[in-house]
Amino acid sequence: MDIIIEGIKQAFILIFTLDPEVMGITWLSLKISGTATIISMVLGVSTGTAVALTRFPGRRIVISLINTGMGLPPVVVGLFVTVFLWRNGPLGFLEILYTPASIILAQAVIATPIVMGISLAAMQNLPPGLRLQILALGATRIQMVWMLIKEARLPLLSAIMAGFGGVISEVGASIMVGGNIKGYTRVLTTATVMETGKGNFDIAMALGIILLVLAFIINSILTYVQQRERPR
């Protein structure tokens, strides 16, 4: 029991004294996962919207693929990204394995289907007549798409936050493609795994608490946004 109480005590001391190593890891996590989320937002919202608004052969298969992608296991993504970025792999020339860029890449691969799937559902949930109404108001196609995106802004925001929540808490891919290099590719989750392994429960708990707080903030915003939506 002592070990837990002592751990929690140490954890709060590390957090409130703004321990440089803990802060560095937190900041790096936010940068990496934030960048990955922005990439997934650009790709996910645009592709999700395009798939929702157009009809083409094989559309159903594409939708099932996107929905499957929402549950991609991070370790599988980590494995494939590692293989691709390996020195003599297809993308080996980039020489980014074990750099923050490779973690961003892996996390973007994980988050994009999540954002895409939720965006697709959000756009499909808009009233079917809305597109015609917007066109009838004299809109160009670009204006129409933009107005639809604005209409679906709340669920689209949830999509982006779900993507961020998915990657900030992911460990498998980050450790495989990043390598958990101190001060370079060590993020909250990989550091927690390592410190726990070494028996440094105080640091592990401090990192764990920060991760929990981040997850709590994201989920609170998500819940707030979803609850604000009117019942239909």
Place this chain on the structure above:
Amino acid sequence: MTIERPILEARNLQVLRGGVPVLAIPELTINERQVLSLIGPNGAGKSTLLLALTCLIQPSMGNIFFRGQRITSHHDAFSYRRKLAMVFQEPLLFDTTVFENVAAGLKIRGMKKHEYCHAVEKSLDRFGISHLTSRSAVKLSGGEAQRTSLARAFALEPEIIFLDEPFSSLDPPTRSSLIDDLERILRETKTTAVITTHDQMEAMRLSDQIAVMDRGKILQTGIPSEIMNNPVDECVAAFVGMETALAGDVIRSYDGSFIVSVSGREVEAVGTAAPGDSVICFVRPENVTITTGGSGDATSARNRFPGKITRVTPAGLFHKIHLDCGFPLVAYITNISVENLSLVPGKDVTASFKATGVHVIKK
């Protein structure tokens, strides 16, 4: 009424869905300042026709001409859409304020706030919703939402406006006050309008011309009284509310009128027909009068039949009375008369209608 120039014409319009024609309109002309109602049952193709007329769907065949110019390219369709407005059955409002909703079309046209502000306020005022200006559009009642949708359309000062069943999801009192306002606004703004509805009363009130549609075709076009009183076939007659349809044979004919035998009763109608013709007589329920007591009162109505009330159903401003006079007959009677004459099921009464009130279609 002066003859106006045509504003919109459709020629040989055809829409196929899954290879099956769902719309086939050889010719339709809408004149400037005219209010045309397209009436017909659900699935008659009314909405499809509106979508084709607004170039929101691409017809499989045929052409649309706006002010004599054929719409050929996407660009033509786009510039045409900037001159029209359309209101759908669902209000389809944006998740913002009422003001922003009404301004939507003007903002799409790139107008700045100081340019559209006045037009928006005027339109809000026209539809009596100025007090809702800063309210959220998603929290409006059905009637308020549809008023906002109409205000959004009229704010554009369209050259032609299309209304697709604009009132059908509203409750009767809301509906009736909105129809009053729309009628007034159409008259004030002299906007050309095409309205679809499945309610012939609505069509009668609003329109200069009515086109009756069924199964993708226009069956008859004419001024309201013509459609109501001279339907071309059974389908139109049934649709425009000729509730009583009596099949019979002509047994005698006179100069200008003839007698039809219906279930052994003799019904007199105005017109010409030869004895032996098989016909259907239509009687509008509002043309049937009910009297109680003796049938000795002098009246000019040529058709008088003793009968029994079988059913009385309230229908808002009047009651719908089903009678058995040897044949079924429906009458609309005001609520006051129903009370005064104590019309209840089982009561013996005399039903009468004029020979001129019988519309005959030859089979």
